[in-house]
Amino acid sequence: MTEAAAQTLDAATDEPPLPKRSALTDMLGELADLWRVTLDTLFYTFNHKREKGAVITQCYAIGNRSLFFMVVTMGFIGAIVVYQIGIQTARIIPDMSLVGATYVKLLIRDLAASVGAMPLATRVGAGIAAEIGSMVVTEQTDALRMSAADPVDYLVVPRFLASVLMGTSILLIGGAVAYFAGMLICNLSFDVNPYVYMNFSMVTSGDCILGFIKCLVYGGTIALVSSQRGLRTFGGSEGVGRATTEAVVGSLFAIITLNLIMSTIGNFLLPA
């Protein structure tokens, strides 16, 4: 394509060129928008009535439809982690009696929530961003605004509530699957008795509380980040694709960042 032809194509485009902004400004703008969506979501969660069945429908979409994917993924992750722990333990002290005890502590305190939230973000986050993004590019959200309905209240809040509830549930189930997959691998690969493996003596109440809080936070975070990306969609189907990708990347980034923050605070308030 010649330069002249390119100029002709640019001239034919109706949309004005985007203003040039720095990466830092972009990031701060995104964070401010995310903060606004979060506050709006929390406000509408406690101040408006939901449409009947809206939350349940989202629960089914987010929870039940992700169950098979999460169970398989967490099963494999649990098996792999325990297998690697076993191999490394055998190199240091060939005593496998505490593999189960250490693994379950790690799983409850961090792995079940943080590792489980990542596949959940890819499955749920992408879905939420694509749904809301499609509505945005097809101007359905504008129609909502014209009907005096805030898209955050109408679209984001049900997904947020469903994601908190079902995200926590599915992460708990995923953690249990990872634990039993690890037990199976431990028994088959290292001949560890299941009763020896099922040792919860190293796990404290603090581990449980921290793990549970992480499940709740990750569930809400995935919904909020993905919804915010969806609401910021522009540029047709290409924009929906971009919003979906950004939702997944943003959710994973948020999960890892929040994991660092919560683990650090947790080490002070709920020591391992």
Place this chain on the structure above:
Amino acid sequence: MKGLSIEVRVGLMILVAVAIAVAIYLTVGKVSLGSGYTIYVDFNNPGGVQKGAAVQVANVRVGQVDDIEYWGGRLDEKTNTRPIIRLKLNIEKKVQPTIHTDARFYVAQTSIVGESYIAIDPGDPEKPFLKNGAVVRGIDPPRMDLAFSMAFDLLGNINDLVRDNREELNGMLTSLANTFKSVDGLLTRNGDRIDRMMENVEDITVDGRATVKDVRGIIEGPHVKRSIKNADHVLDSVSKNIDPILADTRQITGKVNTTLDDVAGPSQRKQIQKIIANGEEITDKAKGLVSDATDITRRIHEGKGTVGAILMDEQLYDDIQEMVRDLKHNPWKLFWRE
């Protein structure tokens, strides 16, 4: 599942998650559904025991450590003790009748690198059981940190010793090596002899074993058993009768003392002592007389002196006999000299 509504499916999934959460809470939170009772155990240093650690009897979990209190040697007026660390144990009520007042509480570990827990040795079943709220003294675990510290000091001393006496140690090791070399040569040169010695030792061992067997046979034989039985019987009889015999003996001794007191009063005893002293004097004199007589007899035997000459000189005897015979035949010679 296909006939179920969305609400039921979502509900089921939440139910499963809640069940998992409850199971974890009950297992991890170590929540006992049964009732428990409390025992306080004092330690100077309970090692790595943490709040929530298990309490076990014979490796069976019967409770947990509810609290770890730092007393720092303050006086507990109830028990009049000065605990440093006091552990509050929550133990299942059903175990209470099996944990007695002499039960021992000590800190154990699930493995070398495992979690610390409180192990209970239940004690004597004849003793009463520990009541709710009882305070007992625990057995402190060995201080590995102190052991390592002492080992570190020891290694430092060994290092100093080696560094300061390097030459002496070298000489010692050289001497030791030479000694080993000599011993090796000795063993090589006298291998056959040593083999024979070992065979002899083995033979002696076999003989000794046979001897021991024989001796054991004798000891375990009927004769020895009978003897032991008889000895037992005698001892038994003696032990049965020893008390009356001793009583009689004491009685007799008392009577003898009384009699002696009656027969010989203080004045008589003085006379007896005087008589004994005189007797001793007489004995000494008699000894002197006997000595003189012995001396005289010896001189007579030797023919010394008049009597000795008369008795021991045969010529004189013959002369006297001749003289007597002559006087018998010639009595006048007594009055008339030729």
